[in-house]
Amino acid sequence: MRCILVAVSLSQHTLISKLENFIKKYYQNQLLRGVILGISLLLAGFFFLSFAEYFGRFSTTTRTTIFISYILLCFGVLFWYVLRPVLGLINVNRKFGIRDASLLVGNHFPEVKDKLLNTLQLQNEASNAPQNSLIIASIEQKTKELKPIPFTRAISFKKNYKYVKFALLPALALLFVLIVSPGFKKSSERLVKFNKHYEIEAPFDFITNLHNVEAVQNQNIDIPLELKGDQIPKDAYIH
Numbered sequence: 526m527r528c529i530l531v532a533v534s535l536s537q538h539t540l541i542s543k544l545e546n547f548i549k550k551y552y553q554n555q556l557l558r559g560v561i562l563g564i565s566l567l568l569a570g571f572f573f574l575s576f577a578e579y580f581g582r583f584s585t586t587t588r589t590t591i592f593i594s595y596i597l598l599c600f601g602v603l604f605w606y607v608l609r610p611v612l613g614l615i616n617v618n619r620k621f622g623i624r625d626a627s628l629l630v631g632n633h634f635p636e637v638k639d640k641l642l643n644t645l646q647l648q649n650e651a652s653n654a655p656q657n658s659l660i661i662a663s664i665e666q667k668t669k670e671l672k673p674i675p676f677t678r679a680i681s682f683k684k685n686y687k688y689v690k691f692a693l694l695p696a697l698a699l700l701f702v703l704i705v706s707p708g709f710k711k712s713s714e715r716l717v718k719f720n721k722h723y724e725i726e727a728p729f730d731f732i733t734n735l736h737n738v739e740a741v742q743n744q745n746i747d748i749p750l751e752l753k754g755d756q757i758p759k760d761a762y763i764h
Contacts, residue, residue: 557685576702591719634679
């Protein structure tokens with residue numbers, strides 16, 4: 526009987542080990558997906574805030590509030606999409622257990638769904654009645670039938686590729702706007718340097734090649750001047 530119990534223990538360990546490997550891959554998949562979605566949210570959030578600052582020209586106080594809110598968002602995204610899967614991966618505060626894993630495996634491999642759940646139930650019964658040879662024999666048989674099934678194939682990392690577009694779209698949009706509109710880059714800079722006061726830029730520039738020109742008092746002098754910009758002033762004065 527002792528030999529039989531040892532054999533059952535090894536069989537149980539093999540099955541639980543396979544499910545543990547499946548759980549680890551589950552959390553690795555969650556972590557990969559979380560990193561992609563987290564980057565997507567942070568890029569989209571920064572793009573939206575820069576866009577708002579570009580048109581809103583917020584005050585220092587408002588920009589400080591926005592910046593702090595964005596930092597809090599970063600911590601929230603980091604915890605929800607990255608830290609939680611990491612804690613599950615190292616078996617700290619794990620919410621996805623053996624039974625959840627068996628249900629997910631069973632949904633992917635319908636032919637073993639009932640057999641896997643039944644084997645786990647028998648193992649629980651065997652722990653309460655270790656002398657029952659019928660339960661032990663049934664566990665041995667079902668475990669051998671489940672052994673060839675590759676549980677980890679129920680999870681595919683490739684399915685996360687479809688989430689990459691959520692990270693690429695805001696990144697490409699941000700890059701495009703920065704190239705097309707240099708002013709948008711300044712709005713991003715104002716968000717980062719939230720506690721610095723910025724004067725509103727004039728919508729035009731004075732362009733002149735006046736250098737080292739001598740003038741005589743009470744006599745006129747010609748000053749070459751060119752104006753460029755979206756809005757041109759009607760008059761220009763020298764102070």
